[in-house]
Amino acid sequence: MKERFRRKVLKNGMTVILEKRDVPVVCISFSVRAGGINEVCSEKGISHFIEHMLYKGTPTRNSKKIAEEIEKNGGEMNGFTSEELVVCWCKMPSKKIDVALEVLSDIVKNPLFDKKELEKERKVIFEEIKMHHDNPLKYVFDQIQNVLYTGTLGMDLAGTIETMNSIDRDRIVEKFKQIYCPKNMVVCVVGDADFEYLINFAEKNFKSVFNGEVSEQDFGLKNESRIEEREGIDQANLVFAYHVPLSDDKKNYAARVLSALMAEGFSSKLIFEIREKRNLAYIVQGGSNIHKRFSYNYVYVGTMKENVDKVKRLILVEFKKLLSNLNEKELREIKEQLIGQYQISMEDSQDQMVNLLASEVHGNAEEFYEYEKNISEVKLKDVKFLAKKVAEGDYSFFALVPK
DSSP: OGGGEEEEEOTTSOEEEEEEOSSSEEEEEEEESOOGGGSOGGGTTHHHHHHHHHTTBOSSOBHHHHHHHHHTTTOEEEEEEOSSOEEEEEEEEGGGHHHHHHHHHHHHHOOOOOHHHHHHHHHHHHHHHHHHHHOHHHHHHHHHHHHHBOGGGGSOTTOOHHHHHHOOHHHHHHHHHHHOSGGGEEEEEEESOOHHHHHHHHHHHOOOOOOOOOOOOOOOBOOOEEEEEETTOOSEEEEEEEEOOSSOHHHHHHHHHHHHHHHSSTTSHHIIIIIIITOOOSOEEEEEEEOSSOEEEEEEEEEOGGGHHHHHHHHHHHHHHHHHHOOHHHHHHHHHHHHHHHHHHTSSHHHHHHHHHHHHHHTOGGGGGGHHHHHHTOOHHHHHHHHHHHHTTOOEEEEEEEO
């Protein structure tokens, strides 16, 4: 795919990315390089709030017309907010790419932020916050950053009832004007599109020379263990997580290897020990959240309340065993697993769009294609270095258990 990759930073500051494909479909996104990590604590959730409001109307399209123009032309659209990005995207038949570009560019350039719609959407976000709170699986993943970080990074991405109540239209408009400018924006397309056509569109429709600044908020790292009780649930949900050092990019790839070894796939150590061997859980899963300014690995387990301590001990035992048992043969095998999964991840154009955006935020989208090389270069000592830190107590832990 790398030979079909194009990237260009335009004179207006906007970055345009294309991975060309020979299927009659395009996945297109307009994104800004700012999210939850760029918010002060008192405004936590404002990026997510703005993302919701982008779909509520422009001077030429109300929310119904925005959806209809995409869907009546065979497409689908949505958006998401992360700690580092706000993304508006759609997937369309490639012959309708002009419709997708027109609609998406309109909503990121010209949102009305209508007062009545804003108050209605505020209520929708309140319900979203409550939904996450009431879903134990979502809740523990929302809480894990709270035991890993201080400051804005330790708060829920959607904010709180208090922060959402404090954000008015003037603050939203101010934040939008500060961030949504060409310098901070990325247009990413995966599919059957012409690169020059994309560049011409971006240069014609985003002529503003205003370059808003994205603020970087301070946060701290911590290790904390916490158990919270709740009535009305039958299962304990726990997340075990640990920081990945940012000083050496090679550690990021070693962290991916370690996560796969421990809890990704039925052949992984923790799934075998916790589910297959001892039947203590139905779901055991792990993953890596690798970002430009922060990174961590996690292991999630759903189990009975009385098994929480046992599961935690098993996790630590497996990290300790890895220090003496991991060898070059097993390392090669897990690398092959990750490389195969990397290749599969590129199959879906939407997943690939997200892959490229994540790499772009880290530095340059083209670096995504170096994944296989970087995984292949991971050393045994780097994986054991991370495992040793965990085995020595460098981890955080959160569990929601029945009361």
